[in-house]
Amino acid sequence: MAANESNTTQKENSKTSTDPVRPVANFPPPIWDDRLLSLTVDYLELEAYAKAIDEPKEELRRLIINVNMDSNAKLCLINSVYRLGLRYMFREEIECQLDKLFKELNMEDYDQADLHTVSTNFQVFRQHGYKLSCDVFNKFKDHSSGKFKEYITADVRGMLSFYESTQLRIRGESILDEAIVFTEAHLVDVVDTLEGNLARQVRHALRSYFHRGMHIVEARLYFSNYEKECSTYDSLSKLANTHVNYLQQLHKEELRIFTEWIKDMDFKTITPYARDRTPEVYLWAIAIFPEPDYSQSRIVLAKMVQLILVLDDIYDAYGTIEELRLLTSAINSWEINVMEQLPEYIKPLYNILLNELTEVEKQLSREGRADRVYASKQAFQELAGGYLQEAEWRYHRHVPSFEEYLRNGLITSTYDVFIKSSLMVMGDIVCDKALAWYESRTNIEEAAKLLGRIYNDVTTYQFEGERAQQVESVHTYMKTFGVPENVAVNELKKMIENNWKDINEGCLKPTEVSMELLAPILNLSRMTDTIYRYNDRFTFPENTIVEYVTLLFIDSVPKY
Numbered sequence: 001m002a003a004n005e006s007n008t009t010q011k012e013n014s015k016t017s018t019d020p021v022r023p024v025a026n027f028p029p030p031i032w033d034d035r036l037l038s039l040t041v042d043y044l045e046l047e048a049y050a051k052a053i054d055e056p057k058e059e060l061r062r063l064i065i066n067v068n069m070d071s072n073a074k075l076c077l078i079n080s081v082y083r084l085g086l087r088y089m090f091r092e093e094i095e096c097q098l099d100k101l102f103k104e105l106n107m108e109d110y111d112q113a114d115l116h117t118v119s120t121n122f123q124v125f126r127q128h129g130y131k132l133s134c135d136v137f138n139k140f141k142d143h144s145s146g147k148f149k150e151y152i153t154a155d156v157r158g159m160l161s162f163y164e165s166t167q168l169r170i171r172g173e174s175i176l177d178e179a180i181v182f183t184e185a186h187l188v189d190v191v192d193t194l195e196g197n198l199a200r201q202v203r204h205a206l207r208s209y210f211h212r213g214m215h216i217v218e219a220r221l222y223f224s225n226y227e228k229e230c231s232t233y234d235s236l237s238k239l240a241n242t243h244v245n246y247l248q249q250l251h252k253e254e255l256r257i258f259t260e261w262i263k264d265m266d267f268k269t270i271t272p273y274a275r276d277r278t279p280e281v282y283l284w285a286i287a288i289f290p291e292p293d294y295s296q297s298r299i300v301l302a303k304m305v306q307l308i309l310v311l312d313d314i315y316d317a318y319g320t321i322e323e324l325r326l327l328t329s330a331i332n333s334w335e336i337n338v339m340e341q342l343p344e345y346i347k348p349l350y351n352i353l354l355n356e357l358t359e360v361e362k363q364l365s366r367e368g369r370a371d372r373v374y375a376s377k378q379a380f381q382e383l384a385g386g387y388l389q390e391a392e393w394r395y396h397r398h399v400p401s402f403e404e405y406l407r408n409g410l411i412t413s414t415y416d417v418f419i420k421s422s423l424m425v426m427g428d429i430v431c432d433k434a435l436a437w438y439e440s441r442t443n444i445e446e447a448a449k450l451l452g453r454i455y456n457d458v459t460t461y462q463f464e465g466e467r468a469q470q471v472e473s474v475h476t477y478m479k480t481f482g483v484p485e486n487v488a489v490n491e492l493k494k495m496i497e498n499n500w501k502d503i504n505e506g507c508l509k510p511t512e513v514s515m516e517l518l519a520p521i522l523n524l525s526r527m528t529d530t531i532y533r534y535n536d537r538f539t540f541p542e543n544t545i546v547e548y549v550t551l552l553f554i555d556s557v558p559k560y
């Protein structure tokens with residue numbers, strides 16, 4: 001979000017005639033502050049949880065590969081494993097089971113199946129990249145009237161699963177476009193008449209789509225809202241419970257380390273103009289890599305997000321155009337000795353940027369992968385260039401065309417820094433082929449970047465108002481297509497839906513890289529949806545994000 005007024009204002013003030021008057025951003029103060037430093041982690045408990053995972057994990061593995069299990073029961077089990085965030089433990093087994101089930105699939109099998117079964121099957125296959133046709137839902141439609149059959153509305157559980165299935169749709173699946181309107185209206189109608197877990201499930205689904213949600217939060221809520229599904233198998237509930245407790249301890253420890261780094265770097269003093277959002281920044285890292293193995297990666301990624309954040313607040317708000325030109329040229333040269341040319345207040349920040357990437361480089365060179373840092377540096381350089389371009393447009397009072405704005409918006413979405421920094425710390429699975437694929441401007445990557453840019457703008461343009469000087473999606477769209485604001489906003493919202501459809505399509509087999517390598521793109525898009533669906537929950541974290549931080553780091557879960 002841009003700050004109060006143009007970053008280019010050079011007015012006289014009371015001190016000297018040349019001191020720039022800097023805009024006051026008025027960002028809301030941080031919510032957590034030093035409370036996070038006092039988070040305590042019980043290391044013995046952490047170790048005990050890690051050990052306690054083994055036994056139920058092996059039991060569950062045997063269940064997943066059990067040849068005697070009915071196929072619908074198997075798909076329900078895989079659905080729960082996925083929704084609980086446990087898939088990473090059984091990647092190969094699940095892939096092998098789904099491959100077999102998908103090959104053996106006969107569309108007639110669905111003739112007798114109810115809405116909940118069909119929807120669960122659809123979700124499980126699609127979530128794992130198998131393109132089960134949306135025609136499986138045709139039988140729930142009366143083709144003479146073109147409407148969905150009335151009897152399905154009596155099945156709330158089925159309607160809920162159908163609603164969640166629609167989130168996996170791709171372009172051209174009109175039955176699912178219609179289903180979202182139909183199921184949502186119905187669920188809204190009945191939600192207040194429901195009780196118990198079903199009421200909680202529907203209420204939550206109406207607020208946050210599972211597929212577009214932050215996976216670890218969704219997993220935690222699935223664990224509490226879907227008790228019946230989680231307790232079908234003893235090993236599943238035991239593993240889920242232990243895993244939730246284990247992750248909580250682990251993430252708490254990482255957040256403590258990250259908070260200490262923020263304090264050691266003294267961001268409060270060196271970047272007083274920037275948003276102070278420590279746990280909120282950390283949530284982005286957990287969203288991208290929720291699995292325990294990525295513990296160190298999350299800390300590095302969170303540092304990169306913090307650097308993006310302060311750069312954004314300099315370019316959008318605090319820096320003058322001359323300072324921004326100097327900063328961009330320094331970032332482009334990536335040399336510590338150009339620091340002298342920078343304004344005093346930017347020097348410590350520039351130092352941190354270079355140092356942190358040098359640190360990662362040293363660490364990765366021990367593993368023979370130092371070259372992975374290059375792509376991340378380059379992404380920071382491009383981001384600085386993209387931010388400067390926006391600042392120049394504002395300085396020259398120039399509103400670019402929508403196309404021109406979006407071309408630059410692919411860069412200022414910040415996704416490239418997120419993705420390249422994620423790849424940098426994902427270890428051996430990031431082979432040269434994967435890096436080349438990421439460099440090849442794929443549809444899914446472009447859709448995700450557009451999703452980020454447009455979602456952020458549609459949600460924040462009213463706060464930005466005057467300050468952004470119409471250099472955002474809504475006003476550039478209005479200017480280019482000569483339409484009023486409400487039309488522009490509606491069209492942009494349609495583009496967001498289409499971006500989601502393209503992201504879903506990009507996750508369907510055959511994919512050129514594994515699902516694990518696609519995860520940063522999908523998870524980044526999910527976090528964007530979580531943050532920007534209703535308002536800018538990052539800048540104004542007082543409701544939902546406070547709940548998320550409390551749920552993930554503070555609320556305890558009774559031990560199994």
Ligand SMILES: CC(C)=CCC/C(C)=C/CC/C(C)=C/COP(=O)(O)OP(=O)(O)O
Nearest residue numbers: 001002308309312316413414452453456460
């Ligand atoms: C799609 C998108 C921008 C995602 C942001 C991801 C993220 C949390 C990055 C770090 C902080 C940041 C730059 C937030 C956006 O600020 P802003 O609302 O001021 O962004 P803007 O200046 O680009 O409009």
